[in-house]
Amino acid sequence: MLVQDRAAKPKSQIRDLPTQQQIRRFSEPKNLDFTSWVSENVSRIVVFFLFIVTAASFLFLYNTTDTASLLCFQSQSTQSLQPLARPQIKWSSIQVLPDKTSPYASFLTERWIVVSVTKYPTEELKGLVKIRGWQVLAVGNSATPKDWSLKGAIFLSLDAQAELGYRVLDHLPYDSFVRKSVGYLFAIQHGAKKIYDADDRGEVIGGDLGKHFDVELVGEDAKQEPVLQYSHENPNRTVVNPYIHFGQRSVWPRGLPLENVGEINHEEYYTEVFGGKQFIQQGVSNGLPDVDSVFYFTRKTTLEAFDIRFDEHAPKVALPQGVMVPVNSFNTLYHSPAFWGLMLPVSVSSMASDVLRGYWGQRLLWELGGYVAVYPPTAHRFDRIEAYPFAEEKDLHVNLCYG
Numbered sequence: 001m002l003v004q005d006r007a008a009k010p011k012s013q014i015r016d017l018p019t020q021q022q023i024r025r026f027s028e029p030k031n032l033d034f035t036s037w038v039s040e041n042v043s044r045i046v047v048f049f050l051f052i053v054t055a056a057s058f059l060f061l062y063n064t065t066d067t068a069s070l071l072c073f074q075s076q077s078t079q080s081l082q083p084l085a086r087p088q089i090k091w092s093s094i095q096v097l098p099d100k101t102s103p104y105a106s107f108l109t110e111r112w113i114v115v116s117v118t119k120y121p122t123e124e125l126k127g128l129v130k131i132r133g134w135q136v137l138a139v140g141n142s143a144t145p146k147d148w149s150l151k152g153a154i155f156l157s158l159d160a161q162a163e164l165g166y167r168v169l170d171h172l173p174y175d176s177f178v179r180k181s182v183g184y185l186f187a188i189q190h191g192a193k194k195i196y197d198a199d200d201r202g203e204v205i206g207g208d209l210g211k212h213f214d215v216e217l218v219g220e221d222a223k224q225e226p227v228l229q230y231s232h233e234n235p236n237r238t239v240v241n242p243y244i245h246f247g248q249r250s251v252w253p254r255g256l257p258l259e260n261v262g263e264i265n266h267e268e269y270y271t272e273v274f275g276g277k278q279f280i281q282q283g284v285s286n287g288l289p290d291v292d293s294v295f296y297f298t299r300k301t302t303l304e305a306f307d308i309r310f311d312e313h314a315p316k317v318a319l320p321q322g323v324m325v326p327v328n329s330f331n332t333l334y335h336s337p338a339f340w341g342l343m344l345p346v347s348v349s350s351m352a353s354d355v356l357r358g359y360w361g362q363r364l365l366w367e368l369g370g371y372v373a374v375y376p377p378t379a380h381r382f383d384r385i386e387a388y389p390f391a392e393e394k395d396l397h398v399n400l401c402y403g
C-alpha cells in the first residue's frame with residue numbers, strides 16, 4: 001500500500017542468502033564427479049546460460065536495430081533485474097562553480113520561477129513577477145527580441161547564457177525552449193531549493209503557488225498529512241490519465257500513450273501514502289490544459305478557444321511506484337531532491353522533451369523513495385489558437401515505446 005512496501009522487497013532476498021550459505025557449510029563432503037556436479041549446480045548453470053543469452057541478444061539488438069526498439073527491450077526486462085549498486089559520491093569534494101561574471105553574482109534566493117521567452121512579456125508573465133517570495137528567471141533563445149526586459153525578472157539572453165560557462169551550453173539548440181536547462185542551472189547556482197517550471201502563457205490562479213502546491217515538504221510550514229494515492233492493484237497499469245481524477249474524463253494530457261486514451265473509468269478506490277516526498281508536483285491547468293495535438297485538432301469543432309475547467313475541490317493525488325503520469329514543463333514544481341531530473345533532453349522533438357524528462361525522472365525518483373503527485377488546478381493557460389504542430393510531438397507518438 002505504501003511506497004516503502006515495494007522498495008523493501010529486494011532487501012528480504014538479500015537477507016535470505018547467508019542462511020543458505022550456512023547450511024551448505026555444514027553439509028556432507030561432496031562427490032566430485034561431473035554428473036553430480038552438474039545436478040548440484042543446475043540452477044547456477046541455468047542462470048549463467050540465461051545471462052549469456054541475454055548479453056548476446058543485447059549486443060545483437062544494439063548492433064542491428066535502432067535505439068527505439070532497444071528502449072522497448074530494456075523496459076520489458078527491467079522487472080527481472082537486480083538493483084544495481086549505486087556509486088558513492090563525496091558531495092563535499094565537488095567544487096562549487098561560482099558565478100563570477102553575471103550582474104547577479106552575489107544574488108541568492110530559494111524560490112525560482114523559470115520560463116522560456118520568445119516574445120515580449122505577456123500579461124501572464126507580468127503576473128508571475130508579482131508573486132511574492134518567488135524570483136522569475138526568463139530564458140531567451142535566438143528568436144527572443146534583443147531588448148527584452150521586464151521589471152522584477154532576471155533575463156538571460158543568448159549572450160548572457162554563453163558567459164555563464166555551463167558545459168550544457170555546447171549541446172543546446174539556439175531556437176528552442178529546451179534552453180531552460182541553462183535557467184535551471186542558474187537558479188541552482190543562485191540558491192534554488194524550489195523551482196516552479198512555468199509557461200509564459202500561464203497565470204497562477206489566485207497569484208499564490210502555495211494555495212495547492214506543497215511548497216514546503218519539511219519543517220513547520222509543511223502539511224503533515226497522508227496523500228491520496230492511485231492503487232497499483234493491477235500491475236499492467238503503468239500510466240494513468242490524471243485529468244479523470246480532476247473531473248474531465250474525455251481530456252487527456254500530452255504524453256499519455258494514445259492506447260490509454262480510452263481508459264476513462266473512475267478509480268474504484270485509492271490508497272494513501274505519507275506526504276513529504278512528492279519532490280515533483282504536477283499542477284493541472286485550466287483553460288487550455290496541456291493536451292496533445294491529437295486532442296486539440298479532434299475536439300476543436302468551432303474556432304472558439306478551449307476553456308476547460310477541472311475540479312478544484314478534488315484532492316491532490318500521488319502516484320505509486322510502477323505507475324506514471326505525463327509531466328510537463330508548463331506548470332510543475334520541482335523540489336531540490338529532484339533537481340537532477342530537470343534537464344531537458346535535446347535529441348528529441350521539442351514537445352516530447354519535457355514528457356520524456358518526466359518519465360525517466362519519475363522512474364529514478366522511485367529509487368530515492370520519492371514520487372510524483374498531481375495537484376488541482378494551479379494555473380490558467382489561455383488558448384491563443386496558435387498553430388499546434390503535430391510534427392513537434394512526433395517523438396511521442398511515433399518513436400516512443402512505453403513499457
Ligand SMILES: *[C@@H]1O[C@H](CO)[C@@H](O)[C@H](O)[C@H]1NC(C)=O
Nearest residue numbers: 232233234235236237238403
Ligand atoms: C496483465 O496482462 C497479462 C498479459 O496480457 C494478463 O495475462 C493478465 O491477466 C493481466 N492482469 C490483469 C490484472 O489484468
